[in-house]
Amino acid sequence: MADDTTDTKSSNQMWGGRFASGPDAIMEEINASIGFDKKLFAQDIRGSIAHATMLAHQGIISADDKDKIVHGLNTILSEIESGNFEFSRQLEDIHMNVEARLATLIGPAAGRLHTARSRNDQVALDFRLWVKEELEKTEQMLTGLIAAFLDRAEEHAESVMPGFTHLQTAQPVTFGHHCMAYVEMFGRDRARVRHAIEHLDESPIGAAALAGTGYPIDRHMTAKALGFREPTRNSIDTVSDRDFAIEFLSIAAIAGMHLSRLAEEIVIWSTPQFGFVRLSDAFSTGSSIMPQKKNPDAAELVRAKTGRINGSLVALLTIMKGLPLAYSKDMQEDKEQVFDAAESLELAIAAMTGMVRDMTVNTARMKAAAGSGYSTATDLADWLVREAGLPFRDAHHVTGRAVALAESKGCDLAELPLSDLQAIHPDITDKVYDVLTVEASVASRKSFGGTAPSEVRRQIAFWRARN
Numbered sequence: 001m002a003d004d005t006t007d008t009k010s011s012n013q014m015w016g017g018r019f020a021s022g023p024d025a026i027m028e029e030i031n032a033s034i035g036f037d038k039k040l041f042a043q044d045i046r047g048s049i050a051h052a053t054m055l056a057h058q059g060i061i062s063a064d065d066k067d068k069i070v071h072g073l074n075t076i077l078s079e080i081e082s083g084n085f086e087f088s089r090q091l092e093d094i095h096m097n098v099e100a101r102l103a104t105l106i107g108p109a110a111g112r113l114h115t116a117r118s119r120n121d122q123v124a125l126d127f128r129l130w131v132k133e134e135l136e137k138t139e140q141m142l143t144g145l146i147a148a149f150l151d152r153a154e155e156h157a158e159s160v161m162p163g164f165t166h167l168q169t170a171q172p173v174t175f176g177h178h179c180m181a182y183v184e185m186f187g188r189d190r191a192r193v194r195h196a197i198e199h200l201d202e203s204p205i206g207a208a209a210l211a212g213t214g215y216p217i218d219r220h221m222t223a224k225a226l227g228f229r230e231p232t233r234n235s236i237d238t239v240s241d242r243d244f245a246i247e248f249l250s251i252a253a254i255a256g257m258h259l260s261r262l263a264e265e266i267v268i269w270s271t272p273q274f275g276f277v278r279l280s281d282a283f284s285t286g287s288s289i290m291p292q293k294k295n296p297d298a299a300e301l302v303r304a305k306t307g308r309i310n311g312s313l314v315a316l317l318t319i320m321k322g323l324p325l326a327y328s329k330d331m332q333e334d335k336e337q338v339f340d341a342a343e344s345l346e347l348a349i350a351a352m353t354g355m356v357r358d359m360t361v362n363t364a365r366m367k368a369a370a371g372s373g374y375s376t377a378t379d380l381a382d383w384l385v386r387e388a389g390l391p392f393r394d395a396h397h398v399t400g401r402a403v404a405l406a407e408s409k410g411c412d413l414a415e416l417p418l419s420d421l422q423a424i425h426p427d428i429t430d431k432v433y434d435v436l437t438v439e440a441s442v443a444s445r446k447s448f449g450g451t452a453p454s455e456v457r458r459q460i461a462f463w464r465a466r467n
Contacts (some may be wrong), residue, residue, distance in 0.1 A: 064109075114211040120239040138346070148353050189254060207235035237299070305344040312341040379401075383435050
């Protein structure tokens with residue numbers, strides 16, 4: 001009990017004389033954020049060092065006090081990194097924990113650190129720095145995932161597989177072309193990451209509680225020291241803005257959706273019924289009762305992580321939607337959502353990169369499936385337009401009759417005798433068989449962005465140059 005009383009007094013001293021007694025257990029439980037915002041310790045200390053350096057440069061605090069503050073903050077950083085720092089729930093958050101320890105280390109000089117700032121702009125700075133660093137990490141991870149797909153696309157630029165719409169066989173494509181579809185998706189994700197970094201590249205520190213400060217601070221100096229492009233331009237918006245966190249979650253949700261679509265395809269492709277790919281043991285598990293099973297658990301968990309990320313986005317949007325300007329305590333609930341989504345996204349990208357690099361592609365099975373479902377029917381229709389001069393709608397009708405005939409005979413279009421095809425339309429010649437193979441079909445799709453191997457290689461070269 002004596003220890004609790006001492007801690008309460010310490011907490012009250014941090015607040016000043018306004019609070020005569022400590023919060024009860026319920027208030028402490030709902031108010032404290034140190035359990036999760038201690039993750040911001042490096043950003044908090046980095047921001048405080050930049051702030052103290054600026055205060056000394058402007059003559060607001062002495063150089064001696066600045067040196068003591070910086071030395072003390074670096075000592076705290078070492079303590080936290082080595083696991084020798086004791087966080088206190090009664091000191092509420094990372095800011096008060098660091099400041100209390102600084103006071104113990106250097107005495108009264110610690111009290112000068114908070115000059116010309118508030119916890120409002122301090123937490124905005126810490127969180128913005130953390131999100132910026134996380135976005136930079138995400139950019140690197142997406143670059144690695146894109147590189148994995150480029151390698152597989154180059155390896156399989158000519159490997160034929162069925163292309164699907166409505167999960168029904170549509171037209172033959174190459175596996176390399178299919179891989180490049182994900183390159184485009186994750187390339188857009190990376191572009192969104194880069195735009196988000198540009199959007200948040202403004203320093204909040206110096207906005208203080210909400211109105212700025214009367215001290216002659218230099219916000220451009222701290223912005224530069226912290227690696228920001230410039231300071232924010234409105235103090236009210238600065239402390240009440242969480243757009244950067246919402247934008248991160250939006251990006252994470254879209255990227256997660258892309259990862260989930262890929263995961264779903266891997267789950268389908270790895271079934272015995274499809275057999276297009278086989279995952280390595282590193283990304284699969286067995287069954288406790290069925291020894292023949294090899295389950296795509298990593299892909300399934302990537303698919304599930306998307307739900308968590310989406311939930312975090314909806315949660316933060318809901319938290320922010322009704323808040324008047326400027327800061328409200330509701331905003332304390334922003335960090336856990338972002339931290340959880342970031343962890344989920346990192347894990348999902350890493351797992352998917354590993355699966356893409358390690359999986360074995362069954363090209364023979366893909367090729368066999370590529371010709372199923374009369375996938376070259378469109379090629380027949382196109383041939384009738386080019387060679388027989390039919391309007392496409394008429395060619396479509398003729399092709400439909402040919403497909404119906406092949407179905408009735410239980411054969412592929414390429415296996416129909418010429419006499420049968422000519423009975424449907426007399427202008428069909430034996431040259432039509434040149435376009436009814438899946439290899440001929442994909443080779444003919446040379447339009448920009450098409451599935452022809454030459455075009456796939458063109459797009460691979462484009463992406464390698466920008467990756």
